[in-house]
Amino acid sequence: MRLEYFQMVDRVVEMSLDDGSIRVESVVPTASTVFEGHFPGHPLLPGVLLIETMAQAAGWIILAHHRFERMPFLAGVRAAKLRRFVSPGERLSVDGRIIHEGSGFAVASCQINADGKAVCDAELTFRILPFPDPEVRADLEAAAARIGFPLEALSHAG
């Protein structure tokens, strides 16, 4: 994770286009300016960043589902539960699964675990829109390479 750059996903562990599911991994940095304020002497990963982490995990599988031709934008957070605190240095396992593909939107069920225990979960809604700028798409393709996103899987998908 690079919190200051909103890079919440470190690597893709597994992905299934058939199931519309993805598992990614992220390690919370041991040091970040975020922890200087949240909170002094008691660093915790902010809950909103846990939600952002789930959104990015789900975002990758939605991007894959749309062959990188359209982009998901977080539009709604439902039933979010932040079940325990997350500290610097923790390794997070993040699961996202598309539970509904609508016309111009998608809904995903997401959860994060650490050490085999539930950290948080939520149902996220995304609007699916054209890329707002070619630079955004290029940046996402670069990020895909960085996190080991299996771009080759898209060319083999029906």
Place this chain on the structure above:
Amino acid sequence: MSDTFNTVADIIAETCDIPREKIKPESHAIDDLEIDSLDFLDIAFAVDKAFGIKLPLEQLFRPQESVRPHRRPHRRQGRMSAE
């Protein structure tokens, strides 16, 4: 009143916290019920699930349109029932 109307009206009432009795076949979703595009996502999700369909939301909301669809040209599309 058709079952379809009642089902959709129940969904709108629950999703948008609108009194059920305020939702009538002639109600315009935007002008009368003040439903915005984000509410439409939740409504579409619920309608899709209830009827096993894919509500053509993108025909109502053009891509990159910020919040609301054009009102007058598409007014009929916002009505609760066919005119």
